[in-house]
Each structure stands twice: as C-alpha cells, then as structure tokens.
Amino acid sequence: MPKRRGNRRRPNQRKGSTKLRGKSYRPANAALHDVRLPEPMMLPSTQTTHIQLRGYAGCASTAGGIISTYISTDPSATMQTAFGSITQFNEWSSIAGLYQEVKLLQFEVQLVRMYADETKGDVWGPVAIASTSSSVLTSPGTYQQVIDNGDSQLWSVLGDQSGMNRYHAFRMTQLAWGTVSLPNGGSTSGIAAGCPGSIIFYANALPASSTIFAVKFSGLYLLRTRI
Secondary structure, three states: OOOOOOOOOOOOEOOOOOOEOOOOOOOOOOOHHHOOOOOOOOOOOOOEEEEEEEEEEEEEOOOOOOEEEEEEOOOOOEOOHHHOOOEOOOOHHHHHOOEEEEEEEEEEEEEEEOOOOOOOOOOOOOEEEEEEOOOOOOOOOOHHHHHOOOOOEEEOOOOOOOOOEEEEEEEOOOOEOEEOOEOEEEEEOOEEEEOOOEEEEEEOOOOOOOEEEEEEEEEEEEEEEEO
16 A cells, blocks of 8 residues: 655654744844844955046247256156146145055156147257156256167157157056155165156257147056055
8 A cells, every 4th residue: 555645744843833943033132242243344454546647738948949857757746847847746635645655557648749830940859758767867968868768769849740749658567655755765675666757858959948849647546555
C-alpha cells in the first residue's frame, strides 16, 4: 500500500504554529540600545576634488619690441608685467580656504593675435613657446633658452592662417602634494610637489609697447583634505 501523506510537522516547528524556531522576533518595547542602526556611509579620508580654473590676459611687448615672460602654473600667482601684473585666478583664495593640499594635473594656454594684418609694421619676429617643469621660475632671455625645451614651438604671429590661434599644453605626473598656502612647493624628498613649472615666451623684433596677443589659460588641479 502507498504510504499515507499527512500534515507532518517539521522538526523545528511547534504544534499549531506556522513560525519556525530560531527566528528572532523583537518585542515592540525593546530597549533602544538593542536596536541595530544602519552604519554610516564610509568615505576615505583622502577623498580628492578636481577643479579647473581659467583666466584671461593680454601680452604686451616692451618699449624695445621684446616679449620675455612666463605664465606660472601656480594658481596663487600674480602674473608678470607683460600680462598686466593681474591676479592669475581670482577664485583661488576662496578655494584655498576650503582645502589644505593641491597638485597640478594639466595646464594649457590658447593664444590669439590682436591684429588681423601688419598694421603695426612690416617686421614681426616669431614667438617661441615652451613648458618647463622646474619650480624655479624665470623669464627666458633668448630664443635658444626656449627652443632647448623638448616641447618648444615657434609661432609666426602674422603668418599663421589657422584661425589666428595657437595652443600649448602639458601634463604633470608623479607629483607630491603641495600646500594651498605654497602651491609651488619645490620638492618633497626629491619629488616635485604641488604646482611647479610654467609656460615661457620669448620674441623680439615686435611692434614696441603693443599688446601682441591675448591669452586664455586654464589649469586642472587636484585638491584634497577639507579644512
């Protein structure tokens, strides 16, 4: 005969109960300290923030028709005389009030000539452009000092027919962190730190005391450690 099937209870099930043993049922009046609360969201203490800063200035020649200057990658810098000695990034002071450490990721300039033709004279020397990674910032005194850099280029200000623009950019890698109070921090244990380097310019045989080109510059920075 086939075995009769009945409502057999499971070993861990009480008679007349549909609840399984071992399952916890907290009474409504359980003590507050017994209630398990969800754990807070955990974030690393070294969480970083990317910020891109942009600025604009005109670059003027001297009374001798020379451009010998640079744009520092230091976001706290005051620009050189050729660029009007203006504050490089106006919002930097507000950003520096929120973070403690900074380092440069990328810096770029876009140059646009100010004259559509040779209305300022027939002789225009080329502009030499290059980037440097040194924390020692100096203006070049000759074309050769610019050309010696690996990414140097010459820009024929009047002869350029590519929309009158010229771009120059570079990236920085393996930098140590610098402080927001001293972004161009030199080096830490022999490793360049913070925001070292610059983009340098040199030209001669230009119209005297004239704004030769405008420049838009932008820096991409990494910040961490909120105050």
